[in-house]
Structures are given as C-alpha cells and as structure tokens.
Amino acid sequence: xxxxxxxxxxxxxxxxxxxxxxxxxxxxxxxxxxxxxxxxxxxxxxxxxxxxxxxxxxxxxxxxxxxxxxxxxxxxxxxxxxxxxxxxxxxxxxxxxxxxxxxxxxxxxxxxxxxxxxxxxxxxxxxxxxxxxxxxxxxxxxxxxxxxxxxxxxxxxxxxxxxxxxxxxxxxxxxxxxxxxxxxxxxxxxxxxxxxxxxxxxxxxxxxxxxxxxxxxxxxxxxxxxxxxxxxxxxxxxxxxxxxxxxxxxxxxxxxxxxxxxxxxxxxxxxxxxxxxxxxxxxxx
Amino acid sequence: xxxxxxxxxxxxxxxxxxxxxxxxxxxxxxxxxxxxxxxxxxxxxxxxxxxxxxxxxxxxxxxxxxxxxxxxxxxxxxxxxxxxxxxxxxxxxxxxxxxxxxxxxxxxxxxxxxxxxxxxxxxxxxxxxxxxxxxxxxxxxxxxxxxxxxxxxxxxxxxxxxxxxxxxxxxxxxxxxxxxxxxxxxxxxxxxxxxxxxxxxxxxxxxxxxxxxxxxxxxxxxxxxxxxxxxxxxxxxxxxxxxxxxxxxxxxxxxxxxxxxxxxxxxxxxxxxxxxxxxxxxxxxxxxxxxxxxxxxxxxxxxxxxxxxxxxxxxxxxxxxxxxxxxxxxxxxxxxxxxxxxxxxxxxxxxxxxxxxxxxxxxxxxxxxxxxxxxxxxxxxxxxxxxxxxxxxxxxxxxxxxxxxxxxxxxxxxxxxxxxxxxxxxxxxxxxx
Numbered sequence: 001x002x003x004x005x006x007x008x009x010x011x012x013x014x015x016x017x018x019x020x021x022x023x024x025x026x027x028x029x030x031x032x033x034x035x036x037x038x039x040x041x042x043x044x045x046x047x048x049x050x051x052x053x054x055x056x057x058x059x060x061x062x063x064x065x066x067x068x069x070x071x072x073x074x075x076x077x078x079x080x081x082x083x084x085x086x087x088x089x090x091x092x093x094x095x096x097x098x099x100x101x102x103x104x105x106x107x108x109x110x111x112x113x114x115x116x117x118x119x120x121x122x123x124x125x126x127x128x129x130x131x132x133x134x135x136x137x138x139x140x141x142x143x144x145x146x147x148x149x150x151x152x153x154x155x156x157x158x159x160x161x162x163x164x165x166x167x168x169x170x171x172x173x174x175x176x177x178x179x180x181x182x183x184x185x186x187x188x189x190x191x192x193x194x195x196x197x198x199x200x201x202x203x204x205x206x207x208x209x210x211x212x213x214x215x216x217x218x219x220x221x222x223x224x225x226x227x228x229x230x231x232x233x234x235x236x237x238x239x240x241x242x243x244x245x246x247x248x249x250x251x252x253x254x255x256x257x258x259x260x261x262x263x264x265x266x267x268x269x270x271x272x273x274x275x276x277x278x279x280x281x282x283x284x285x
Numbered sequence: 286x287x288x289x290x291x292x293x294x295x296x297x298x299x300x301x302x303x304x305x306x307x308x309x310x311x312x313x314x315x316x317x318x319x320x321x322x323x324x325x326x327x328x329x330x331x332x333x334x335x336x337x338x339x340x341x342x343x344x345x346x347x348x349x350x351x352x353x354x355x356x357x358x359x360x361x362x363x364x365x366x367x368x369x370x371x372x373x374x375x376x377x378x379x380x381x382x383x384x385x386x387x388x389x390x391x392x393x394x395x396x397x398x399x400x401x402x403x404x405x406x407x408x409x410x411x412x413x414x415x416x417x418x419x420x421x422x423x424x425x426x427x428x429x430x431x432x433x434x435x436x437x438x439x440x441x442x443x444x445x446x447x448x449x450x451x452x453x454x455x456x457x458x459x460x461x462x463x464x465x466x467x468x469x470x471x472x473x474x475x476x477x478x479x480x481x482x483x484x485x486x487x488x489x490x491x492x493x494x495x496x497x498x499x500x501x502x503x504x505x506x507x508x509x510x511x512x513x514x515x516x517x518x519x520x521x522x523x524x525x526x527x528x529x530x531x532x533x534x535x536x537x538x539x540x541x542x543x544x545x546x547x548x549x550x551x552x553x554x555x556x557x558x559x560x561x562x563x564x565x566x567x568x569x570x571x572x573x574x575x576x577x578x579x580x581x582x583x584x585x586x587x588x589x590x591x592x593x594x595x596x597x598x599x600x601x602x603x604x605x606x607x608x609x610x611x612x613x614x615x616x617x618x619x620x621x622x623x624x625x626x627x628x629x630x631x632x633x634x635x636x637x638x639x640x641x642x643x644x645x646x647x648x649x650x651x652x653x654x655x656x657x658x659x660x661x662x663x664x665x666x667x668x669x670x671x672x673x674x675x676x677x678x679x680x681x682x683x684x685x686x687x688x689x690x691x692x693x694x695x696x697x698x699x700x701x702x703x704x705x706x707x708x709x710x711x712x713x714x715x716x717x718x
Binding site: 040041042054058059060063064067123124127128129130147150151229230233234235236237241242245246247248249250251 | 368369371372375393394396397494497500502543548549550551552553557560561564565566701705706709710712713714716717718
C-alpha cells in the first residue's frame, strides 16, 4: 500500500532533481548573492537590503521597467494580430491539411537561421544609407533619409515582432485547429454573421493559444538585452541590459537584486495570464 | 599531422636558441637571467599549452602561432573583452594562464591575488623599455599626465606576494607592458563640412544626430569629460578620478544631449564602431585606431584626428596568473621575452599600436613603415596592414604625427575611478534615459 503511494514521487523524482539542481540552486544562489556586498572584486557575504533599496530609490529602475513594459506590450499586440490573422487564414481558408502544414512550415523558414543573423540583417536595410532609405530617395518620396528607422524604438520593436511572431503563431494555430468545424456551421445555421462567429466562438476558443503565446513573447522580450542594444544602437536599455552592465563591471550583488526583481515581475505577469486563462484545463480538453 | 608538429617543434627550438643567443649577446645583465633559467627538456616543453586571454587587438592568432613555432610550446589565444577578462581573472583564474589586461583592468583586479608578479631581472629587455611605461616619464624626461591610470602607477609591486601597487619602481612587475596608444576621435572627413580641432566638437550642434560614444562607461565618460572641459562646461580636479559632483555634471549634460537627439548610437564592440562610421550613420565618434583603419580600408575618408586638448592614452601588459607551475611560468616568461623581441611589436605596429620596446619593433619594420607609423613621415610607398591589405597610399602621413607628438600629448589615461560604482549607476541612467 505504501509502495503504491511512493510510485508518483519516484516518477516525479528525475525531473524534480534536474529542476532543483539546474534551476533551483542557481536561483537560490542569485537570491542569496542579491543581499551581499561587493566592491567590484570581492563579494562580502552579509544580509543587507541596500542593493534593493539602492535600486528602488532611484528613478532608473522604474524607467527601465516602464520601457521594457512598453516594448513588451507593443510587441504583444502586434504578434497577436499577426499570429491570429495568419492562423485564421491557415485554419479557415486553407482547408487542405497538407497545404496547412506546408504553409505553417513555410512560416518557420526564417527560423532556420540564427536569431542574430535575422536581427542584424535589418541593419543594412534600415540604415541611413540603407536599401530602404535609398530606394525612397531614388523614387523621390523623401529628400533626406528617415533616421527613425534604425537605432530607435521602432527598430527594436520591429525586430522583436520579426523574431517572436512565430512563438505566437504556433500556439494560436494549435488551439484554432482544434475548433470543431461543426460548431461554426451550427452558428451559421443559427444565423450568426462572420463577425459574431469570430467574437463569440473563434476568439474565446483560441484564448489558450493566445495566452501561451503571450507568455512566450512576454518572457522573451522581458529577458532580452541583445536586441535592444544592437537595434537601438545602445540608445535604449532594458532591465536586463542594465543588469548586464553591472555584471560586466563585476557588481554581481546589484545585478542579482535586479534579476530577482525582474523574476518577481515576470512571475506576477504570468500568474495574471494564468488567472485569466486556465491553460492546464484547456490543454487537457 | 604529428610529423609536421614535430618538425615545427624542432625548428622552433633552433630558432629559440638563436633568440636566446641574440638576447644574451645584447647585454651582460640579461645574459645571466637567460642562462640562469631552469633547463626545460625538449620533450616536456612540447606538452606545454599556455592560454593567453585578452582583447582582440592584443591576443592575435597570427602572433601566437608565430610564437608557438619559434618557442616550441603552444600558446592558445582566447579573445575576450577587457570586462570579461577581469571577471575571468577574479572568478575563474584557472581558465587563463597569461592575462593581457588593460592597465585600468589590472588596477581593478590585481588585488584579487590571482596574478603573480614577475621578477624584473627575468625580463631581458626591461632596460630597453620605453620610459613612458618603465619610468612614467615622457620622451624628454618630463612628467606624463597623471589623470587616470598612469601605467607606471600599476606596473610595480613590492614583492612576489603583494597585492598592492608600489609607488616607485621595484624589482617586481605586476604585468609586462606590451602595447599602448593614444586615442582620439574618428572623423569622416568627407561628411563633416568643417575642420574638427577640439574634443568640444563631440558635442557640437553641427553634428547633431551624427555622433556616437563608446558604451564602455569608464572610457565613454572620459571622452565626454574631454569635451566638457574643452567647451568650458566643467572643470575637473582629475578627469581620471572624478568626484560624485563632477560625475553628475557630466552625466546630466550627456542626458540633456541625448534627449535632444544628439547621439546616433552608443557602440560596444569594435565592429559596431566600424559599421557606424562606414555606413555614414555617424561622422564623429569615439574610436580605436584599427577601427579607423578598417573604415579607411573600405575606401572611405576617415581620420583619427589629433585634437588640441590632447589624447586619451591607454595600454596593456601581460600578467602571469598565480596558478602556473614553475615549468609553465618559465615558458610564459620565455613567451613574454619573445614578445619584446620585435616580431610582435612590428605586427601590432602595423595596426597602429606602439610597442613597449620600440627599438626591437622598429628594427623588425621596413624603413617606410618606421617612418609612417612611428616617425610621422609621409609614406614613401604603400603601407600595408599585418594581413597585407592596403592601409595608406604613398605620400600620406599618419594622423597626429610621430609617436612623440602623439604619446607626448596624453591628457588622461583610461582608468577606473574611486567612484566607479556611482559612475556606472549614473551611466546606466544616461543610456536608458
């Protein structure tokens, strides 16, 4: 009897051990170090709140979080729009399963190369003397190159959307494909217009995908520093890029305190999403 | 593979013998150092591998390959930027054998105790080293600027186990200086409409939206301070060691400029600075010398403009890590001595950097190269970089002139300030403003 009780624990043990050693211990280390002191070389073990109070007492961290939120929010809206419309097209307009799969695979083609290449390839395109600007100038549409295209928030968000749209598309496609076509037919028979079907059937039934995709996109944007650095030309910073600056200068406790705060904020956001959409029960359907 | 490796080793040992012979002949004092070195057996020497870690302008695979061939053991180049190298020296010292640290990096990490000083009598050519490094004096014996990390202040220590710097020359060195240079602003002369003569032009409205700064806080703030001082916006007790108030004034001005759209970008890596300049995104910015070269190699008019307020100096040296055993340490010291023999000095010289032992570096260059790189003379024929690409056509002289004009005119040195932590926090505010 006791043996059968133990079985689930034994089954969960390998994952638990991996999670504890690979995720738990590093996280605990970060948490512990966030209370230590450092002079840029040595770490001094102690318990003090100063790393946190120092960060929270200055406007910087609020600006950084605000900036990161704005990036995340705009990216989220755009990737949902793109992901939803593409999925809608794939699921409801392309009826043939083979074509659906082929077109979905086509969406993943850009992901066969590295993130960095896809990001950096925008630079010669958007630059002051880049392809886009010189084309516009040659066509006589503008006199002077458009500066806002590169090394700007525009460039950062464009890159985020480009890099992360697929993480939204695939989950939405997945949940949309599960919608029973009979349901839509029934709605049509009952006199619902296409807008009503979209609002009352398709969007509610796709929300698991939207929620999952949102978690992916949010965590990716919130955890980024490289795209911000390269595409804003160092003009903007994210929470992580400030952390990176601290790490580069060997101020690990300060970086750890920032990391803990970022983790807390991201957890709160994910918890909020999970409150709205019960992903587990939806996926089990 | 094995056969060719053996060949390499045997010729290496021969050449090494020649080098040693040459070194011994060069001076009696250094002869004792070489002859007194413990005998290393040819068999075991081959098994030695030294990891040399440092920035891309110092740790170069062509140099380590040549040294490995000459010396008979392997030097493995690891390119890491100064920030990461500082972290490695402090946290993972065993991953590095020889650390090529910039002087300001050394200043910060030396007290970790992970670097063991080198007995100066084991460095054969220490006596021939430039007074800029060895004595902290300019060419004519006058004092150098002490704003920032003057190399002299960080290259000596009292004894083999001290983790402090000695204020005067001693018998122990924390690092053997190898290369140094005078930094200034890079300018696209074809895209600026007027002459640029002052650091103040970095903040000039004429170049609004076409200016960039380096996003390494310690260096970026120094460039900004040079501009502030030139424009009379601030006076500094010591630009290399600002007070909090001085940092505030500087950063506040930078934030104001940034909000007004003065800066196009802040670059972090060498190639970013090259691309900004080559793509015409930026016409005036902080830059390294080889980056200017790289822009010019694309056929674009880019100069490393000497400015009336002087240069920002920097340099680096090779430090030996404490964990090296005797045999590895002997090999590493052989390698350091090899680096001062001229081949390495000439190689880095062709990138625009100066050697700490100019005598040997100059001897390894052609007369045309000596004239162009060190003496401020017009090139008599095409100047090539170490990889054979054309750097300069005949008839042109180096920007800023001779080594005396350039290094003799250092206004401040790259450094870490006492208020480093405060400065970095404010710099972060600037970048994210």
